[in-house]
Amino acid sequence: MSVALAGAIATALAVVCLMLAPLGSPRVWWPFPKHPERSVLRDAGWTRSLLTWECLRAAAMICGLALAGPLGALPGGLVGAAAPSIVARSLAVRARDERARQTVALLQLTLAGLRSGASLTEALRLATGSGRATGLAPFAGAVRAFDLGAPLDVALRDARAEARDRRVILGLEALSLCVAEQLPSSRGATLIASVVDRLVFEQRTADDVRARTSGLRVQVVLLAVLVPGLALYLALTVPGMRETFTTPLGRFVLLPMAAMLETVGILASRRVVNAVT
Structure with missing residues (x-):
């Protein structure tokens, strides 16, 4: 990602934060009627406003875009945007079990x-x-x-x-x-x-089923990490592959399609594991 693009994203984020500053009062949780992750955040122990949560998600997405490297900005941005929700849902599940x-x-x-x-x-x-x-x-x-x-x-x-x-x-x-x-x-x-x-x-x-299906869950995680890991390894070690990823074909066709297939595979695998359990 170029310096100009990073500066433009940072400027846009600063302008958005400045426009939403009046809504940052602790009494105002969210300017919209419902937030899709309100209950998840409450169970995870999030005590700040939903506006702060969205700012955190935007910051994580910017970090993902900045650290995308040769794989392009789209996969890094998607990972950065999804990482806070994944962490919050994991904490919420753990909190529900403890409760x-x-x-x-x-x-x-x-x-x-x-x-x-x-x-x-x-x-x-x-x-x-x-x-x-x-x-x-x-x-x-x-x-x-x-x-x-x-x-x-x-x-x-x-x-x-x-x-x-x-x-x-x-x-x-x-x-x-x-x-x-x-x-x-x-x-x-x-x-x-x-x-x-x-x-x-x-x-x-539930504990017995979780113990019996822990191997399936580990397999889902390993298979999900395998393909991006191989792509990153090839991009760092094979110059031709790196050049392919940096071309318009790689940025706008190959990488988005790979990210979409990876997401579909993860969701399908989780559904299969949940059906088994």
């Missing part, structure tokens, strides 16, 4: 409290006070609302309406049902125990 494990641990502590003779409210308060993990936030929020005067079943239903993870919702529904129906401690313990058994079974099944 599910924390939910199971909280329900187990609540069940132990019920079996020891404590009421559901006391058992839930002790369970939520055992740690500051993010997975306990919906349950801890319901307990705080109850301490402020709200009915516990209403507080649990409100927390369920705001929850997004299916396993967290299942735990909140079980606790809300116990409170709303005024179940005795023995029946409430039986209901919560069935929910815990189900969540533990699902977690163990």
